[in-house]
Amino acid sequence: MPSEPTVEGAAPAAAADGRIPVSVITGFLGAGKTTLVNRILTENHGMKIAVVENEFGEVGVDDALVLQAKEEIFEMNNGCICCTVRGDLIRILNKLLLRRGGNRLDAVIIETTGLADPAPVIQTFFVDDDLAASYRLDALITVVDAAHVTARLDEERPEGVENEAVEQIAFADRIVLNKLDLVNKEVKDAVKSRIKAINASAHILEATRADVDLRQLLGIRAFSLDRVLENEPDFLEDKEHQHDSTVTSVGIARDGACDPSKLNEWLGALLAERGADIFRSKGVLAIKGSDERLVFQGVHMLAQLTTSAHGDVAPWRPDEPRTNRLVFIGRNLDRQDLISGFEACLA
Numbered sequence: 001m002p003s004e005p006t007v008e009g010a011a012p013a014a015a016a017d018g019r020i021p022v023s024v025i026t027g028f029l030g031a032g033k034t035t036l037v038n039r040i041l042t043e044n045h046g047m048k049i050a051v052v053e054n055e056f057g058e059v060g061v062d063d064a065l066v067l068q069a070k071e072e073i074f075e076m077n078n079g080c081i082c083c084t085v086r087g088d089l090i091r092i093l094n095k096l097l098l099r100r101g102g103n104r105l106d107a108v109i110i111e112t113t114g115l116a117d118p119a120p121v122i123q124t125f126f127v128d129d130d131l132a133a134s135y136r137l138d139a140l141i142t143v144v145d146a147a148h149v150t151a152r153l154d155e156e157r158p159e160g161v162e163n164e165a166v167e168q169i170a171f172a173d174r175i176v177l178n179k180l181d182l183v184n185k186e187v188k189d190a191v192k193s194r195i196k197a198i199n200a201s202a203h204i205l206e207a208t209r210a211d212v213d214l215r216q217l218l219g220i221r222a223f224s225l226d227r228v229l230e231n232e233p234d235f236l237e238d239k240e241h242q243h244d245s246t247v248t249s250v251g252i253a254r255d256g257a258c259d260p261s262k263l264n265e266w267l268g269a270l271l272a273e274r275g276a277d278i279f280r281s282k283g284v285l286a287i288k289g290s291d292e293r294l295v296f297q298g299v300h301m302l303a304q305l306t307t308s309a310h311g312d313v314a315p316w317r318p319d320e321p322r323t324n325r326l327v328f329i330g331r332n333l334d335r336q337d338l339i340s341g342f343e344a345c346l347a
């Protein structure tokens, strides 16, 4: 039996038509999607939730950053959810049904990569009959980084290449306008106007560290295919879509331990110089002489280093290989320079 949600008004779970509600969380690189997922996983709502994570990047880092609560976490790497791994998504969702047997899930959350166009993800739930019989798309939730979104929306793209940031806002049923601690009221109001010009109907929830009322996000039955078809009558037809191929990733995996001061210096200089082109950087690292796990998070020039001492991630286990994993996503990345820069930080 599904557990009864304890959050008032949240997800009457699978109750209404027997299908499991699916929330798709999208938003550009670094907007705060994993922060929102972690909030959902740690809040005391009493729901059984499975999370499907899709990362863009050669080396997976998010598995270490998503809090391992009781929920099931599935990862899909090496591809964009909207293209090559759509088959994987279908397989994972079908597997979830079989695995859980009578023990039903109350909700599924899919976190897409920051570079995903949400349309093919939405289509999956309508074009695959088996999936449509068991799951219903509850809402498409787009997390927006109030400090960086304007630059993303302004970006010119070559003919035929979509601007994912625009698409993510256009399809949203709910927008989490995040990182409001980083902007003043003027910027916030300007960003809200931009969002409304792209999508007038989505409800905007203001947030810092994705601190939204989950009753406004989960089990809200906000997705309407009719509304999408009104705007785009050929929405369910399989159309080719093109990604911006100038955005690439460099992943680094190296055993060993870092010298924290060298690491600080290298990352500080790198992001100060190249932060305009490096949209996103993140890493999970080992520090010399310590069991603490070091987490590095960067969005353009803004970066922070935290350790497991803060309680967000677990320290290294005694038997665990200390493999440092980093990923950089952006334009004009110099692979060799990034690799040798990091290697020089190893103690």
Ligand SMILES: Nc1nc2c(ncn2[C@@H]2O[C@H](COP(=O)(O)OP(=O)(O)OP(=O)(O)O)[C@@H](O)[C@H]2O)c(=O)[nH]1
Pocket (backbone or CB within 6 Å): 027, 028, 029, 030, 031, 032, 033, 034, 035, 036, 062, 113, 114, 143, 178, 179, 180, 181, 182, 207, 208, 209, 210, 280, 297, 298, 299, 304
């Ligand atoms: N200042 C500030 N930082 C935030 C806020 N929300 C999240 N962050 C930080 O922004 C960085 C990126 O957050 P994530 O939740 O990992 O973003 P994401 O959208 O999952 O990023 P991708 O993995 O690139 O898709 C992390 O360092 C977060 O701690 C916020 O409201 N304010």
